[in-house]
Amino acid sequence: MIRVVEHQTVPLPIALTELLDQLETQLTLLADQALLAALKTVAALDRLTRHVGKEAACAAAADELSWETIGTALGLSPEKARARVTSYLFRR
Template sequence: MSSTRRWIWTVRVSPRGLTQLVVLAADAPLAGLRVVGALERTSADAARAAVYAVHTDERPWCTIGTALGLTEADACTLLMRYIRRF
């Protein structure tokens, strides 16, 4: 493992929070879209940070795939998709 700085992201999505977002989207669609956009950007930033940490640690694809419950090829595809988002 490398000595790179680790960022730990904690996201808790409760059924109530999801329900509130759905209600917001129905009642104020533009505000709902703004919130969804912010969530997408935040999750994309977190994904890129995680991919960077995995890359820096030089973990083998078999380890990454096993940790994600994917094949090596699918894990590689997923991580590349995370890097290219937004």
């Protein structure tokens, strides 16, 4: 069942997947070595993901994609997809 869901989801670009893996490794090390720098980095990432998440959510709304389509692409139920996209729209 998991393979079926993974097959239906939108794949991440390989370069981005690698970058996310590197980021996780670096942040984990930073949290052990320089806690405040890690917190500052997480705050910067939070601002970035809020901005990009809102842009993507607005584009999905403008494209009038169904919750089923979005859910399938994200590997979520339509209800969870709606909740996630809505949270991106209204995050501050």
